[in-house]
Every structure is written in structure tokens, then in C-alpha cells.
Amino acid sequence: MLIYIDGEFLPKAEAKVSVFDHGLLYGDGVFEGIRSYNGRVFKLDEHLERLYDSAKSIMLQIPIPIETMKETVLETLRRNHLSEAYIRLVVTRGVGDLGLDPDKCPKPSVIIIADKITLYPQKFYEEGLEIVTVSVRRNYSEAINPRIKSLNYLNNILAKIEGKQSGAEEVLMLNAEGYVVECSGDNIFWIKNEVLVTPPVHMGILEGVTRNSVIDLARDAGMRVEERVFTRHDLYIADECFLTGTAAEVIPVVKIDQRAIGDGQPGKVTEKLIAAFRQFAHSCGTPIYATEA
Numbered sequence: 001m002l003i004y005i006d007g008e009f010l011p012k013a014e015a016k017v018s019v020f021d022h023g024l025l026y027g028d029g030v031f032e033g034i035r036s037y038n039g040r041v042f043k044l045d046e047h048l049e050r051l052y053d054s055a056k057s058i059m060l061q062i063p064i065p066i067e068t069m070k071e072t073v074l075e076t077l078r079r080n081h082l083s084e085a086y087i088r089l090v091v092t093r094g095v096g097d098l099g100l101d102p103d104k105c106p107k108p109s110v111i112i113i114a115d116k117i118t119l120y121p122q123k124f125y126e127e128g129l130e131i132v133t134v135s136v137r138r139n140y141s142e143a144i145n146p147r148i149k150s151l152n153y154l155n156n157i158l159a160k161i162e163g164k165q166s167g168a169e170e171v172l173m174l175n176a177e178g179y180v181v182e183c184s185g186d187n188i189f190w191i192k193n194e195v196l197v198t199p200p201v202h203m204g205i206l207e208g209v210t211r212n213s214v215i216d217l218a219r220d221a222g223m224r225v226e227e228r229v230f231t232r233h234d235l236y237i238a239d240e241c242f243l244t245g246t247a248a249e250v251i252p253v254v255k256i257d258q259r260a261i262g263d264g265q266p267g268k269v270t271e272k273l274i275a276a277f278r279q280f281a282h283s284c285g286t287p288i289y290a291t292e293a
């Protein structure tokens with residue numbers, strides 16, 4: 001495996017960062033998780049835009065232009081002969097001293113790892129997930145805005161730990177006001193009377209690339225989609241529920257806090273959206289390898 005670090009492609013064993021990198025010392029940096037299907041990178045421009053937006057928000061100047069980054073992501077995939085891949089793109093604040101001051105870090109580091117994708121077991125798509133609400137609240141937007149995909153993921157990790165303690169694969173997170181916002185690594189949707197609902201981004205969620213694609217696909221299919229505030233009660237009495245994320249794609253939820261959602265089986269609309277998303281993801285994207293003329 002060849003890993004891109006700051007202009008070089010290095011074998012896995014040699015791909016290392018300094019112990020003085022503020023990405024390690026303070027979680028100071030940003031990242032993306034991207035996927036390729038069938039030799040094409042899904043929504044690469046959207047992921048890169050979110051990366052550069054996250055960096056801008058934390059006043060981190062990514063040392064290469066977005067076009068160069070795009071080409072470098074593709075080159076990393078080529079060097080590893082990958083077609084179906086999971087790409088982890090990381091930009092750290094770079095090497096500094098032991099203080100917090102980001103101005104002591106003159107050169108941010110860019111890391112691109114491209115690996116085979118680990119898929120969720122098929123069983124989850126057929127039978128659906130059971131999730132639970134955790135006591136850990138999603139970051140308060142004025143503290144660490146969840147819209148920033150930063151290296152500081154402790155909030156999500158603490159939620160994940162709590163979920164695992166009750167045997168849940170994914171967890172439901174509320175914001176400081178107690179409204180449903182998202183999961184530890186996925187966005188949430190529910191359906192009632194054929195209306196699809198998901199929280200708006202300003203409530204304190206990561207604006208998922210998969211989320212946005214699913215909203216578009218649902219609207220294209222003629223569904224009403226609402227981005228609005230809701231509570232756990234709305235979820236408990238929903239007809240259907242599902243999560244979205246780059247790794248998970250669209251995954252049904254059949255139980256929340258021990259309450260069966262709808263009839264306790266993956267819903268019909270959810271199943272249609274799973275199929276529509278898969279078809280869409282396999283039929284578009286930036287080609288990794290030169291296409292035939």
C-alpha cells in the first residue's frame with residue numbers, strides 16, 4: 001500500500017507523522033471519508049469542498065489547491081490499483097511546539113490513504129439496525145461546530161462507547177436542547193405518511209454528502225422532503241427510519257430505544273431509497289483511470 005504524505009507516495013511502514021504534529025497533539029486538523037465505486041470516485045467535488053470549507057472555518061490553509069488535491073486523490077487510487085475503495089483524506093495543522101498556538105505550525109500536512117472498503121454486514125441491510133439514544137450530547141455549535149469535519153472526534157467516540165455498552169451498532173445523539181440531530185457517524189431520516197424528514201444543518205450536524213444525495217433522489221422521485229426540528233417522540237411513532245453515511249450508504253433502522261419503528265421491519269420507502277442510492281452511486285463519479293476515447 002502506498003500512502004501520500006506531503007508530496008510523496010510512501011509504503012505503509014514508512015508513512016509516518018511527527019509526534020509534534022498538532023493533529024496528534026490536539027486533534028487540530030480536518031478530514032474526509034470518501035468512497036469509490038466501479039473505478040469512479042463518488043461525489044469527489046462535494047467531499048473536497050467540505051474539506052476546504054472545514055479547513056477555512058478553523059483557519060487552516062490547505063497547502064495545495066483543490067484541483068491538485070483532486071488529482072492527488074485519483075493518483076493515490078491509481079498507485080494502489082484500486083477501483084472499489086475507501087479514501088481517507090487528512091489535513092493536519094502540522095508540526096509545532098507543545099503549545100496550542102496554531103501559528104507555531106508553519107506547514108500543514110496532507111495525508112491520503114486509499115484502502116479496500118470494509119462493508120457493513122449484509123444482515124444489517126436486510127434486518128435493519130437497533131439504535132439507542134446516548135447521554136452524550138452532540139457538540140454545541142458554538143463550541144465545536146459539527147459542520148466542521150475536524151480531527152477532534154472525541155464527542156462521537158464517547159457516544160460510540162456508550163452505544164457499544166448497550167450492544168448498539170450506532171447511536172442516536174441529541175443536541176444541547178434535546179432535539180434529535182444525528183448519529184455518531186451517520187445522518188438520520190424518518191418517514192411518516194410518505195413525508196421524508198431530516199434535521200436541518202444549522203441544528204448542529206455534519207452536512208453529509210450521502211444525506212444530500214438521498215434528499216435529491218427522494219425529491220426526484222416526487223417525495224416531499226422536510227428539513228426540520230423534531231424530537232425522539234417523532235421517531236418513535238415514525239413509519240420508517242434510516243441512516244445515511246459514506247460507509248453505510250442507506251441503512252434501515254428498525255428499533256430505537258426498544259421501540260419498534262413501524263412494523264419493526266425495514267420500510268418500503270427505505271428499501272426503495274437503498275436501491276436508488278446504490279444505483280446512483282454506481283452510475284456517476286470522477287473516473288480514476290483514463291476513459292477510452
Ligand code: PMP
Pocket residue numbers: 033156182183184185186187205206207208209210211244245246247
Ligand atoms: N455525521 C457524522 C458525525 C459523520 O462523521 C458522518 C461521516 N462519517 C456523517 C454524518 C455522514 O456523512 P457522509 O454522508 O458525508 O459520509
